[in-house]
Amino acid sequence: MTNSETPIHATAYWTTAKEHGELRAEEMAAPGPGEALVRALYSGISKGTEMVVHAGAVPPRVAEEMRAPHQEGEFPAPVKFGYLSVGVVEEGPEGWKGQRVFCLNPHQDRYVLPVESLTRIPDEVPSRRAVLTGTVETAVNALWEAGPRLGDRVAVVGAGLVGGMVATLLRTFPLQRLQLVDLDPGRKQLADSLGVEFAQPDDALADCDIVFHCSASQEGLERSLQLVGDEGDVIEMSWYANREVTVPLGEDFHARRLSIRASQVGMVARARRHRRTNADRLDLAVSLLRDPIFDAFLTGSSRFEDLPDVVQNLADGSLQALCHVVEYPGSSPAPSPATDNNENLR
Structure with a gap:
C-alpha cells in the first residue's frame, strides 16, 4: 500500500506555448478514500482537438466549455490536455486493484483520480484498442442525436x-x-x-x-x-x-x-439524456470495442518520452495518423493477433 505521507512522482505532457509542448515532472498526493492510483499503459492522441490546443487556437469565448474533464492549466498555455488514457489500477478501493481502466485523462504516466472517473475495460478488449473509447463515445452520442x-x-x-x-x-x-x-x-x-x-x-x-x-x-x-x-x-x-x-x-x-x-460529446444527447449518464455512455463505448474492426484506426505508435516531437510532427503534417498511440514504460509493443488481451497485467 502506498504510504499516504509519500508523494507520488509522475510525468505529464503540457502544452507550454503556441506550437510547443514538453514533459514535466510533478508530484501528487497518494490516493485517499474512493480514489485510485493508475499507471498508464497507453494513451491516444485525438488529432483534431489536440492540434487545435497545440496551435493555441481555442477561442477564449468557449475556453471553459472546451476544458477536458481532468485538464490542468488554462488555454492557451500552459495547459495539460488530453482525454484518451488507458491504464491499470495499482492502488485503490477493494475490487479495483489490478483492473484495467479507461479514463478521460491527459497524457501522464501515473495519476490519482476518484474511481467514479474510471471505466472498467472488459477482458475481451485489448488495452491498446481501448484508447479509442472516448472517440467511440463521441460517435455513439451522434447516433443518439440523429436517431x-x-x-x-x-x-x-x-x-x-x-x-x-x-x-x-x-x-x-x-x-x-x-x-x-x-x-x-x-x-x-x-x-x-x-x-x-x-x-x-x-x-x-x-x-x-x-x-x-x-x-x-x-x-x-x-x-x-x-x-x-x-x-x-x-x-x-x-x-x-x-x-x-x-x-x-x-x-x-x-x-x-x-x-x-x-452534436457535442460534453453532454449526453437530448434524446437519451434522461435515461443515460455519461458513465453509461462510456460503458457502452468500451463494450463496443470487443470488435477487432476498430484496430483499423490505430495507425501508429511511439514512446511517451517522444511525445513532444510526435505532437509537432502531427501538427506540421510530417506524421499522418487517425489515432496515434502513445506507449508508456511497462506496456507491451503492438500485439499480434494471437497475443493475450490481458498482456499488460502480467
Whole structure:
C-alpha cells in the first residue's frame, strides 16, 4: 500500500506555448478514500482537438466549455490536455486493484483520480484498442442525436477518426444506403477495411435522410447540405475552433427546410439524456470495442518520452495518423493477433 505521507512522482505532457509542448515532472498526493492510483499503459492522441490546443487556437469565448474533464492549466498555455488514457489500477478501493481502466485523462504516466472517473475495460478488449473509447463515445452520442431509422439513406462526410467511427457503428444498422465520403482517395482503403462504401464528394449520392459532417471544412459542410434530402438533418460534428465558416443558406436551404444540428460529446444527447449518464455512455463505448474492426484506426505508435516531437510532427503534417498511440514504460509493443488481451497485467 502506498504510504499516504509519500508523494507520488509522475510525468505529464503540457502544452507550454503556441506550437510547443514538453514533459514535466510533478508530484501528487497518494490516493485517499474512493480514489485510485493508475499507471498508464497507453494513451491516444485525438488529432483534431489536440492540434487545435497545440496551435493555441481555442477561442477564449468557449475556453471553459472546451476544458477536458481532468485538464490542468488554462488555454492557451500552459495547459495539460488530453482525454484518451488507458491504464491499470495499482492502488485503490477493494475490487479495483489490478483492473484495467479507461479514463478521460491527459497524457501522464501515473495519476490519482476518484474511481467514479474510471471505466472498467472488459477482458475481451485489448488495452491498446481501448484508447479509442472516448472517440467511440463521441460517435455513439451522434447516433443518439440523429436517431437513424430502418431503411435510411445516410452519408458520413469526412473519413477521419470521428467520421470513420460513425461509419463503423452505422455499418451494422439496417440502412438502405451508407456512404463514407472524403476528398482523399486514399481513405477508400479505410472504408474497404470497415466494409463501407466509399465515395468522393462529387460522386456521393444525394437525397440522404441524414448526413453526418465530420470534415471540419467549409467545403464539407456545403457538400453535406447538398447531399441531404428535403427536410433532412445534417449532424454537425466538426469543431472549427477560431476559424470562420460561411454556410450557404441563400441557396435551397430554406426552400428544402433543411436542419443543421450540433452534436457535442460534453453532454449526453437530448434524446437519451434522461435515461443515460455519461458513465453509461462510456460503458457502452468500451463494450463496443470487443470488435477487432476498430484496430483499423490505430495507425501508429511511439514512446511517451517522444511525445513532444510526435505532437509537432502531427501538427506540421510530417506524421499522418487517425489515432496515434502513445506507449508508456511497462506496456507491451503492438500485439499480434494471437497475443493475450490481458498482456499488460502480467
